[in-house]
Amino acid sequence: MQKRFFLSAVALALLAAHAGTALAQEKFKIGLILPMTGPFASTGKQIEAAARLYIAQNGDTVGGKKVELIVKDDTSAPDVTKRIAQELVVNEKVNVLAGFGLTPLAMATAPLATQSKTPMVVMAAATSSITQASPYVVRTSFTLPQASVAMADWAPNNGIKKVVTLVSDYGPGIDAEKFFKDRMLFNGAQVLDTLRVPMRNPDFAPFLQKVRDLKPDAVFVFVPSGAGAALMKQFAERGMDKAGIKLIGTGDITDDDILNSMGDVANGVVTSHHYSASHNSPLNKKFVAAFEKANAGLRPNFMAVGGYDGMRVIYEAAKVTKGGNGEALLNAMKGQLFESPRGPMFIDAQTRDVVHNIYIRKVEKVGGQLYNQEFSTITDVKDPGKAK
Numbered sequence: 438m439q440k441r442f443f444l445s446a447v448a449l450a451l452l453a454a455h456a457g458t459a460l461a462q463e464k465f466k467i468g469l470i471l472p473m474t475g476p477f478a479s480t481g482k483q484i485e486a487a488a489r490l491y492i493a494q495n496g497d498t499v500g501g502k503k504v505e506l507i508v509k510d511d512t513s514a515p516d517v518t519k520r521i522a523q524e525l526v527v528n529e530k531v532n533v534l535a536g537f538g539l540t541p542l543a544m545a546t547a548p549l550a551t552q553s554k555t556p557m558v559v560m561a562a563a564t565s566s567i568t569q570a571s572p573y574v575v576r577t578s579f580t581l582p583q584a585s586v587a588m589a590d591w592a593p594n595n596g597i598k599k600v601v602t603l604v605s606d607y608g609p610g611i612d613a614e615k616f617f618k619d620r621m622l623f624n625g626a627q628v629l630d631t632l633r634v635p636m637r638n639p640d641f642a643p644f645l646q647k648v649r650d651l652k653p654d655a656v657f658v659f660v661p662s663g664a665g666a667a668l669m670k671q672f673a674e675r676g677m678d679k680a681g682i683k684l685i686g687t688g689d690i691t692d693d694d695i696l697n698s699m700g701d702v703a704n705g706v707v708t709s710h711h712y713s714a715s716h717n718s719p720l721n722k723k724f725v726a727a728f729e730k731a732n733a734g735l736r737p738n739f740m741a742v743g744g745y746d747g748m749r750v751i752y753e754a755a756k757v758t759k760g761g762n763g764e765a766l767l768n769a770m771k772g773q774l775f776e777s778p779r780g781p782m783f784i785d786a787q788t789r790d791v792v793h794n795i796y797i798r799k800v801e802k803v804g805g806q807l808y809n810q811e812f813s814t815i816t817d818v819k820d821p822g823k824a825k
């Protein structure tokens with residue numbers, strides 16, 4: 438009797454040890470889907486670099502499991518994003534999907550996240566409604582209404598009473614236009630026209646000519662990350678600044694990674710956004726230095742920060758759930774509150790959307806380099822798109 442008991446105890450111990458090894462070898466898989474080629478490749482490059490930096494700094498085991506980061510290029514085509522996501526869920530059994538460089542890519546994948554109960558961390562796309570497309574979406578980027586309302590509160594108090602809006606003709610641009618316009622009107626300013634340019638391969642020239650003819654105090658612009666340089670070039674070529682028309686917009690147009698290449702025309706441009714590489718905090722200084730060191734001097738932009746913070750949200754949730762998945766992992770992402778390189782950051786448990794500061798910034802030369810210098814802060818901004 439005693440011997441039998443002893444043997445079964447040994448067997449149990451062996452079994453437990455075996456299970457322990459199996460657990461140690463088990464993986465926590467992150468499927469990171471990004472545009473790595475094509476016109477939005479800079480978004481993919483920034484987010485992948487940030488995710489790799491996060492892992493290098495925080496280790497490649499979490500919640501007792503080995504982290505496997507699977508990076509896939511969706512070429513910014515929604516049907517490709519969706520197909521890759523399906524493969525990652527079905528074949529790789531990823532714990533979490535992440536990335537999503539553009540709104541249509543996130544929207545195409547959201548139903549799959551719901552069906553498969555896979556948490557989906559949106560690190561880039563910024564149309565307000567994305568978090569409502571699936572209860573499994575958590576966002577670590579920002580929303581266009583957050584940035585646009587802040588600019589519409591600043592502009593009329595700073596001599597800008599008549600504006601024209603010029604936005605990329607899809608989700609985030611339409612959000613930017615609507616929330617900027619409504620708030621400007623509320624603040625007693627005039628919106629002379631609302632212009633929309635194609636999302637892909639935009640030729641800004643005819644639209645800028647229209648703006649010139651309307652003679653507003655300023656043109657408010659949203660274009661997706663990476664497109665700001667072409668806009669600035671055509672803005673200068675049309676002599677807009679010399680005609681006395683100011684350029685304002687969300688920080689997407691003065692993207693940190695290409696700001697220096699924009700030259701003098703960018704100098705002095707005021708924008709609103711949640712992140713600047715020159716954000717003055719010890720944590721951000723450390724982040725920027727480490728990112729530049731790991732990426733041949735490349736400056737991180739707001740996409741990098743969305744990726745870095747997304748990894749933080751995933752890692753903390755993986756710790757709490759011991760490398761879990763599904764609803765448990767999702768729930769552990771909700772309500773996270775932490776210091777990001779952008780400043781304080783909160784994942785609202787109700788909306789699964791980001792709450793953070795929006796800064797008003799002006800492009801200035803610092804040590805011979807152009808930076809978005811933050812000079813005013815609106816604290817703890819919730820997505821105005823969710824207001825009832």
Ligand code: DHB
Pocket residue numbers: 480538539540541561562563564608609660661662663689
């Ligand atoms: C989106 C893409 C961007 O590059 C950006 O700067 C903001 C929003 C988007 O598609 O949601």
